[in-house]
Amino acid sequence: ADKNLVKDEL
């Protein structure tokens, strides 16, 4: 999984 995708959360 692309962790940057998850790190669009606050």
Next chain:
Amino acid sequence: AGDISHLASIVILLHKIYTSHSCRGISFKTQALYVLVFLTRYLDLFWHWVSLYNTAMKVFFIASSVYVLYLMKYKYRPTHDPSIDTFKVEYLLGPCLILGLIFNYEFKFTEILWSFSIWLEAVAILPQLFMLQRTGEAEAITTHYLAALGAYRALYIPNWIWRYFGDNVVDPIAVVAGLVQTGLYLDFFYVYFTKVLQGQKFELPA
């Protein structure tokens, strides 16, 4: 919805401080931990652009948490009683740093700080809940603040499930810490729903 709930909690907190000219019942230690949480997590403001929404929210959370600290430390200092805000934050900072060192997505400074901030956020409410337990009661407005703050991470849970099935993305660190964070509020929520929302005073059983 989670983000809006978080935003609402801060607005409620500021409203409580302004209208009562007091930060009575609010833990300075918890508020200081939030400043540390936001500063260590949102360092990526400087290199990882997501969206205007994301950036604006990060700036707001940093600025508002520093502002609340200022209000408590200077403007309304006499209304804060350190003698009931006695939780030892060292017990939180040390373990969270260790968790950050063990569980991270890459062993580098910024990723360790990010993970540290996730764990620290999960437990940052403890000095506040400890204080609440000591006093045994709280103003209604303070309980609304805590309810919105507790609901915020709980509202992320359905979002994580959605993203697991929809985007095939899962962030185990955020999920585990988020479940812990939500779990810490269960006792509070029980009293909030059975008392405050029924029009009664927030009072813990003796």
